[in-house]
Amino acid sequence: MAAHxxxxxxxxxxxxxxxxxxxxxxxxxxxxPLAATAADFAGVRHWWVGWGVLxxxxxxxxxxxxxxxxxxSTRLLAAAERLRTSEERLSLALEASGDEIWEVDMxxxxxxxxxxxxxxxxPHNDAPLPITAIFEAIHPADQQIVRAIFxxxxxxxxxxxxxxxRMALADGGWLWVLCYGKVTRRDTSGRALRMSxxxxxxxxxxxxxxxxxxxxxxxxxxxxxxxxxxRLANDHLRCTVDDLRQAQRQLVESEKxxxxxxxxxxxxxxxxxxxxxxxxxxxxxxxxxxxxx
Numbered sequence: 001m002a003a004h005x006x007x008x009x010x011x012x013x014x015x016x017x018x019x020x021x022x023x024x025x026x027x028x029x030x031x032x033p034l035a036a037t038a039a040d041f042a043g044v045r046h047w048w049v050g051w052g053v054l055x056x057x058x059x060x061x062x063x064x065x066x067x068x069x070x071x072x073s074t075r076l077l078a079a080a081e082r083l084r085t086s087e088e089r090l091s092l093a094l095e096a097s098g099d100e101i102w103e104v105d106m107x108x109x110x111x112x113x114x115x116x117x118x119x120x121x122x123p124h125n126d127a128p129l130p131i132t133a134i135f136e137a138i139h140p141a142d143q144q145i146v147r148a149i150f151x152x153x154x155x156x157x158x159x160x161x162x163x164x165x166r167m168a169l170a171d172g173g174w175l176w177v178l179c180y181g182k183v184t185r186r187d188t189s190g191r192a193l194r195m196s197x198x199x200x201x202x203x204x205x206x207x208x209x210x211x212x213x214x215x216x217x218x219x220x221x222x223x224x225x226x227x228x229x230x231r232l233a234n235d236h237l238r239c240t241v242d243d244l245r246q247a248q249r250q251l252v253e254s255e256k257x258x259x260x261x262x263x264x265x266x267x268x269x270x271x272x273x274x275x276x277x278x279x280x281x282x283x284x285x286x287x288x289x290x291x292x293x
Contacts, residue, residue: 099199100116100118100198100199100200101114101115101196101198102199103194103196104131104195105193106194106195107194109130110128110129111134112128113126114126118175118177118201119169119170119175120169120175121137121169121170122134122137137168139167139174141166142166146163146165153183154192155190155191156186156190156191156192159182160180160182161179161181163178164176164179164202175201175203176205176206177200177202178199178200178202179198179200180197180198181198182196182197183195
């Protein structure tokens with residue numbers, strides 16, 4: 001019996017579907033020869049049975065392939081929706097906190113503000129900026145410190161960035177910024193290629209810190225003033241005590257002299273009385289002796 005045209009043409013006819021359908025097409029190519037062989041045994045009069053089986057298998061394979069693509073598309077859409085939701089939440093959180101995300105490509109010396117939040121003297125978008133423009137916006141008194149930190153990161157002496165510095169505002173003022181960053185990629189020699197981080201406005205915190213430092217300075221000045229006044233009072237009190245002790249010594253000496261004078265006067269009185277009686281008696285005796293002679 002000659003081979004039915006089904007056995008020769010069916011595989012070639014459904015080969016494109018097999019290549020597109022992936023696993024379903026491979027399953028179809030596996031079953032096609034078996035269906036063609038069954039059609040050959042059924043005879044030429046029943047060739048339409050084989051074609052019906054092939055058509056049914058083709059529909060089943062196409063349906064299975066579409067289901068797989070639909071499931072994959074559903075998963076991709078769900079993942080994209082989750083990613084969009086996460087990005088929206090991150091954007092809202094950053095907007096609420098005022099933090100600004102940035103990344104630096106050291107190979108081309110460009111910085112990109114991923115989520116611009118700070119009103120700096122820089123373009124308010126996510127277009128790449130030269131690193132030199134960033135350094136020019138930093139306060140001159142802080143540039144040397146920031147350059148030294150970046151140099152340590154580039155040379156591999158450190159992996160993380162943490163710095164406080166002032167940056168120029170669009171209106172001409174200055175803004176205190178707290179910057180955190182980390183090197184995310186290096187080349188084979190250890191030189192930094194990419195770095196990411198976040199910047200935060202800490203102007204209010206720095207104002208509070210400066211106010212606290214001023215309060216501490218005023219308190220120290222007040223303590224020094226009170227200490228100086230207390231030292232003067234102690235010196236004055238010491239002088240007063242010395243004067244009192246001197247007066248006490250003088251009073252004691254005066255009391256001693258007064259007591260000695262009273263003692264001398266008493267002794268003199270006690271001596272003068274007998275002497276006066278003796279002198280009177282001697283004078284009387286002398287007078288009487290002269291009279292008798």
